Amino acid sequence: MKRRRTQEVPLGSLTVGGDSPVWVEAMGRRPPGEWVSCLQEIEEAFSQGCEIFRVAVFDERGVSGLREIKKRRRDLPLVADIHFTLQLAFQAIEAGVDAIRINPGTARDVGLLESLIDFARDRGVTLRIGANTGSLPPSLRGKKRNEALVESVGLCVELAEKKNMRRLILSAKSPDIEETIEVYRRLSKTFPYPLHIGLTEAGGGLEGIVKSSVALGVLLAEGIGDTLRVSLTSQNPVLEVKVGWEILEALNIRSRGVTVISCPTCARVRGNVVLCVQKFRRAIAPLEKVARKTPLKVAIMGCEVNGPGEAREADFGLALSSGGKAALFVRGTVTAVVPQEEALEKLIDLVGKAIQKGEERSR
Ligand code: SF4
Numbered sequence: 001m002k003r004r005r006t007q008e009v010p011l012g013s014l015t016v017g018g019d020s021p022v023w024v025e026a027m028g029r030r031p032p033g034e035w036v037s038c039l040q041e042i043e044e045a046f047s048q049g050c051e052i053f054r055v056a057v058f059d060e061r062g063v064s065g066l067r068e069i070k071k072r073r074r075d076l077p078l079v080a081d082i083h084f085t086l087q088l089a090f091q092a093i094e095a096g097v098d099a100i101r102i103n104p105g106t107a108r109d110v111g112l113l114e115s116l117i118d119f120a121r122d123r124g125v126t127l128r129i130g131a132n133t134g135s136l137p138p139s140l141r142g143k144k145r146n147e148a149l150v151e152s153v154g155l156c157v158e159l160a161e162k163k164n165m166r167r168l169i170l171s172a173k174s175p176d177i178e179e180t181i182e183v184y185r186r187l188s189k190t191f192p193y194p195l196h197i198g199l200t201e202a203g204g205g206l207e208g209i210v211k212s213s214v215a216l217g218v219l220l221a222e223g224i225g226d227t228l229r230v231s232l233t234s235q236n237p238v239l240e241v242k243v244g245w246e247i248l249e250a251l252n253i254r255s256r257g258v259t260v261i262s263c264p265t266c267a268r269v270r271g272n273v274v275l276c277v278q279k280f281r282r283a284i285a286p287l288e289k290v291a292r293k294t295p296l297k298v299a300i301m302g303c304e305v306n307g308p309g310e311a312r313e314a315d316f317g318l319a320l321s322s323g324g325k326a327a328l329f330v331r332g333t334v335t336a337v338v339p340q341e342e343a344l345e346k347l348i349d350l351v352g353k354a355i356q357k358g359e360e361r362s363r
Contacts, residue, residue, distance in 0.1 A: 001251070004223040006194040009167050011052060011126050012077035012098030016169055016226050017194030021254055023227040024244040025052040025196065026237035027081070033061030035068040041236060042069065042076060049256060050241040052227060054079040054101060063091040070096035079128065083135075086112045090119055099126035099169070104152035105135035113156075114163060121165040129156040130171040132200055133179070145174065149183050150190070157191060168193045169227065173200035177215045184219050194226035204233030209243050216247050257291035258284055258351065261299040261310050269302035270320040271340045276300050283348040284355075291355045298351055299329075308334075315354070318347050 008018035016023060026045045030038040032055045042053050057063060057080045066080060079099040080092035083106035092100060100120060107113050120127050131152045133145050140148035149172040160168055170193050172183045180199050187195055199215040202208040212230045219225050230240040230247070248254040260280065265273045277300050284291065299317035301307035308327065311317025317329035326343035328336045330350065336343065 001221050001253075002223050004188055006226055007166070007192045009126055009169055009194050010124070011079075011169070013075055014051065014077050016126075020226070022220065022225055022248060023051040024049055024241055024248070025054060025079075025227050025229040026050040026241045026244075027054045027229060027231070028056070029236055031062060032057060032065035032069065033059060035065035038065060039069050039072065042073070045237045045241050046076065048238050048241045049245050050237065052077045052079060053237075054081050054229075056081045056083075057088050057092050058083070058085070060088070060091065063088060063095050066092055066097055067095040083107075086116055089116050093120060093123055093125050097125065099128055101128040101130050102156070103135055104129060104131050104156045105137045107156075108137070110159070114159060117160050117163045117165045121163065121167070124167070126167040126169060127160060127165065128169040128171065128196060129153050129160070130173070130196065132172075133174040133176075134201070146179050146183050146186070149174065149179075150186050153187065154190070157193070166193075169196050170194070171196040171198065173198050173231075175199065175201040177211060177218075180215045181218050184224050185222070188224045195224060196227045196229065197225035198229040198231055200231055202231050202233075208232040212243065213247050213250075217251065220247070220251050220253060255295040257288055257295060258355070259295065259297050261297065261301075261314060263300075263302045263306060263310075265302045268305065270304075270322055271302070271324065271326070273300060273302040273320065276318070276320075276340070276344050279344060280348060280351075284351060287352060287355045290358075294355055294358050296351060296354060298347070300347075316347055316350050318343050 006017035009016045028041050030041045032038045078097045079101050080097045081101045082089045083103055089100045131149045136148045137152050140152055153170050153172050170187055174180045197219050199212045202211045216228055228244055230243040232240045262277045297314040299310040299314035301310050301319045304321055307319025311319045311329040312332045319327045324340055325337055326340045327334050328343050328346055
C-alpha cells in the first residue's frame with residue numbers, strides 16, 4: 001500500500017510525516033502533577049513500544065510535573081494536551097514539551113491562540129490541531145458533524161499559516177467509524193500536513209479494539225496516517241500501545257519482533273497447536289526487547305494441509321503431523337521430523353539464537 005506523502009514535521013527527537021514510520025502514540029491516565037507516577041506510566045508505555053506520549057495538562061501543578069519529567073527524560077517525545085486554559089500551553093512549552101495539542105472547540109480565545117502560535121513557532125514547538133466531535137466549536141454545531149470537524153481544523157490551520165507556522169499535525173476524531181474515515185480522507189486531500197489518526201471514545205475491551213482496528217485499518221490501507229492512537233477505555237495506556245502495534249504489523253506497515261503465523265486449528269489438527277503457541281510465546285517473551293530489532297516470521301501449524309506451505313514461507317516453522325511428530329523448517333527447508341515436544345524445544349532454541357545473533361528477516 002502506498003503511503004500518502006505528507007510534509008515532514010519535527011516532534012522532539014522524531015520526524016513525523018514524509019518517509020518516517022507511522023508512530024504509535026498513547027495518552028496518559030495519571031495527572032502530570034503527580035509526576036512520579038506519571039513518569040512511571042510513561043516508562044511502561046515506552047517499554048511496550050509507545051513512541052509519542054500525550055499528557056493532559058489542566059493546572060499549574062501539571063506544568064511543574066512536566067518540567068520534572070522532561071528534566072529526567074528529555075529524549076521522550078512529549079505532547080501537552082491543553083483545553084480551555086491556553087495560558088498553560090505557554091508554560092508547558094517553557095517546561096520543555098515537544099508539542100502542544102489544542103482543540104479548535106476549546107481554544108476559543110483567538111487573540112491568545114495567535115500569540116500561542118507565535119510562541120510555539122519561535123521556540124520550534126509543534127502544534128497539533130485536534131478536533132473532536134464531542135467538543136466542536138459552538139459556531140459550527142449546527143452543521144453536519146463531518147463538515148464541522150474539517151472546517152474547525154481548517155480555520156485553525158488558516159490562522160497558523162497566516163503566522164507562518166507550518167509545524168502542524170492535524171487530527172479530527174469521531175466515535176463513528178464511517179465518519180472518521182470520511183473526515184480523514186478529506187483532511188488528507190485538503191492539507192499537506194501529517195495526520196494523527198484515531199477513533200475517539202471507541203470503548204473498551206474487544207469492542208474498542210475491533211472498532212479502532214477497522215477504522216485505522218481502512219485509513220492506513222489507503223496510505224493515510226502518520227501517527228496513530230488507539231483510544232481504549234482502560235486503566236493504563238499499555239493496551240492501546242500494543243493494539244496500535246498489532247494494527248501496523250497486521251498491515252505489514254511496521255514490524256517489531258517475532259510474528260507468529262498459527263492456524264486456528266480444526267478437527268483435522270494433529271496435536272495441540274494452542275499450547276505450542278502459548279509455550280513458544282512464553283519462552284520468547286524475555287527476548288522481546290532484543291527481538292524488536294530483528295523481526296522474524298515463525299509459523300506454528302496444525303497439520304499437513306497448510307502446515308508445510310506456511311512453515312516453508314516463514315524464517316522458522318513447525319508443522320504438526322501424524323504419529324505425534326512434527327516437521328521443523330528452517331528458512332524453507334525441513335531440517336528434522338521429530339516428536340512434537342522436541343520439535344517445539346528446537347524451534348524455541350533456534351529462534352532464541354537467531355534473535356540473539358540479530359539475524360535479519362530473510363524473506
Ligand atoms: S493447518 Fe490443518 S489443523 Fe490447522 S486449520 Fe488448517 S487444516 Fe486445520
